[in-house]
Amino acid sequence: MEKTLRKTQDENGLKTRVIRVGTRKSQLARIQTDSVVEMLRKRYLNLHFEIVAMSTTGDKILDTALSKIGEKSLFTKELENALERNEVDLVVHSLKDLPTSLPPGFTIGAICKRENPHDAVVFHPKNDGETLNSLPEKSVIGTSSLRRAAQLKRRFSHLEFRDIRGNLNTRLKKLDEKEDFSAIILAAAGLRRMGWENRIGQILNPEDCLYAVGQGALAVEVRARDEEILDMVSALHDGETVLCCIAERAFMRHLEGGCSVPVAVSTMLKDSQNEEGPNDNTQYVGITANNIPRHAQEAAENLGVELASLLLSKGAKRILNVARQLNDAR
CATH class of the missing domain: 3.40.190.10 (Periplasmic binding protein-like II)
Incomplete structure (x- = not known):
């Protein structure tokens, strides 16, 4: 070649x-x-x-x-x-x-x-200090991943899950500047590489959500x-x-x-x-x-x-x- x-x-x-x-x-x-x-x-x-x-x-x-x-x-x-x-x-x-x-x-x-390799939860500023388990009934969680949604719907049946697309910057902006989502699910690795580890509110262990x-x-x-x-x-x-x-x-x-x-x-x-x-x-x-x-x-x-x-x-x-x-x- x-x-x-x-x-x-x-x-x-x-x-x-x-x-x-x-x-x-x-x-x-x-x-x-x-x-x-x-x-x-x-x-x-x-x-x-x-x-x-x-x-x-x-x-x-x-x-x-x-x-x-x-x-x-x-x-x-x-x-x-x-x-x-x-x-x-x-x-x-x-x-x-x-x-x-x-x-x-x-x-x-x-x-x-x-x-x-684990998934992380980033919460809306108004939900700082919460966990997925403690969020109110019908709280909306954003994720673009069928894998995440399938597992989390079973584990946290009181929550609703909706698609959210875009790069990390776009998804965080949608989370912070609107009231559409109580939290979003992202890869912990990406957040850490971007220097945004302080936005991680919860790391999902394998019992909650296996990773990709x-x-x-x-x-x-x-x-x-x-x-x-x-x-x-x-x-x-x-x-x-x-x-x-x-x-x-x-x-x-x-x-x-x-x-x-x-x-x-x-x-x-x-x-x-x-x-x-x-x-x-x-x-x-x-x-x-x-x-x-x-x-x-x-x-x-x-x-x-x-x-x-x-x-x-x-x-x-x-x-x-x-x-x-x-x-x-x-």
Whole structure:
């Protein structure tokens, strides 16, 4: 595959290689991408990184619930198109936005250390100090996630749930400046990365709400045959995060889950052996991690598949089909 590395002149007139990094335009996406680029800069002092920001389908459609749009690559398609056209050399995503089956020729070359993966409740200022359990009957909670709404309706049956779309800034503005919502549900990781941890009124534990597959982790997508870029970004892999996310993605892929069905997880790594395995660019649910033992990755993938198979044997397929039908009828 054609190499895309360009040259520029540094302050001493020496040629420096340029790596172009694709990202969404939102403030959170830029913060996340900046953090990844900073990690790469510290490791590769001879490289120059340029950030290329663009809008995606999910950024443009703000009047429809994510589960109703019917597109698997809402926040990734335009970025992957740029990667395919060699307009960028790598792309930074929130891992939860990446489908479990990537387009041919692409791979996840790095998964960074996971931030807190749990969901958080941000309350309207008038409800400061409350919890979901203590909110009055019929209080309206905003969430764009079918996964969150499905779990929380069961756990907090006295509350009502309505769709709320937009980036973090937009949703917080809707919460604070209007009386439409008593609280909204957001990923704790995004709030922390934005520096808004003080807005977190409640962290939802797994008994209240399991989190999304890959939530809290950042992924670097690259062209699978671009060995140079793949080797470069692999230094960012966090072993524990990779294994947890392989298990989660295998679980969701075997269930055939996605935005239109409420699939959720809670994952913890209890034991990991460190023996080296073959370095052969094997992908596990779209992830290439040559610096992590292959047997450990295989075990993680098998665990996800086995758990999904167990649920399917207990009737999960029927539940997922009903969830899709109800979503389509909305």
